Amino acid sequence: QKEVEQNSGPLSVPEGAIASLNCTYSDRGSQSFFWYRQYSGKSPELIMSIYSNGDKEDGRFTAQLNKASQYVSLLIRDSQPSDSATYLCAVNGATSYDKVIFGPGTSLSVIP
Amino acid sequence: GAVVSQHPSWVICKSGTSVKIECRSLDFQATTMFWYRQFPKQSLMLMATSNEGSKATYEQGVEKDKFLINHASLTLSTLTVTSAHPEDSSFYICSPPGTRGADTQYFGPGTRLTVL
Numbered sequence: 528q529k530e531v532e533q534n535s536g537p538l539s540v541p542e543g544a545i546a547s548l549n550c551t552y553s554d555r556g557s558q559s560f561f562w563y564r565q566y567s568g569k570s571p572e573l574i575m576s577i578y579s580n581g582d583k584e585d586g587r588f589t590a591q592l593n594k595a596s597q598y599v600s601l602l603i604r605d606s607q608p609s610d611s612a613t614y615l616c617a618v619n620g621a622t623s624y625d626k627v628i629f630g631p632g633t634s635l636s637v638i639p
Numbered sequence: 640g641a642v643v644s645q646h647p648s649w650v651i652c653k654s655g656t657s658v659k660i661e662c663r664s665l666d667f668q669a670t671t672m673f674w675y676r677q678f679p680k681q682s683l684m685l686m687a688t689s690n691e692g693s694k695a696t697y698e699q700g701v702e703k704d705k706f707l708i709n710h711a712s713l714t715l716s717t718l719t720v721t722s723a724h725p726e727d728s729s730f731y732i733c734s735p736p737g738t739r740g741a742d743t744q745y746f747g748p749g750t751r752l753t754v755l
Contacts, residue, residue: 568730570732571732572746573745577646626688627673627685627734629684631681631682
């Protein structure tokens with residue numbers, strides 16, 4: 528059974544701080560890893576994808592992947608109130624048609 | 640990038656009725672479509688995978704006779720909730736498969752179903 532785990536939160540950080548979101552997964556065969564942001568009542572929006580070990584940066588967002596530890600994280604620098612949302616970690620298998628398994632999500636609140 | 644639309648965006652129905660949700664791919668041909676369900680404050684759960692021209696594949700615990708999936712063409716996949724009950728009230732989202740190596744995992748805007 529493939530599993531993806533996240534701390535449910537809520538995680539509260541002050542505006543301008545770094546928010547750190549963590550995710551672990553159980554399937555060692557997983558190849559693709561995604562972070563989605565979901566506002567209440569809306570569909571998930573892809574923020575980052577990462578496929579190899581190390582860091583991947585895109586603007587204020589940095590995804591980190593460690594396949595040996597089966598761990599993926601998302602750092603949000605200079606957090607803004609508009610970053611307040613639920614962040615979903617998702618893991619895919621070896622092919623693009625494999626199922627994407629979602630974690631339970633972490634609720635982030637950025638306090639002005 | 641891939642654009643997916645869903646209709647209706649929200650629907651309220653009486654218990655016992657059936658509701659059809661349409662998922663259209665607007666700028667690409669989708670031979671496969673994933674259908675997810677999300678209950679309040681919970682994550683997305685994969686319900687089934689629709690395949691153009693063949694039967695859908697359902698996840699364990701999902702009643703295939705209750706959630707009818709039809710993938711009639713390369714641009715349209717439908718989910719019909721039959722004999723809906725209040726416990727079927729949820730957010731239903733379709734999503735085409737992503738392309739590995741590219742940031743292209745998209746979701747439809749979702750359909751909010753409320754069964755009274």
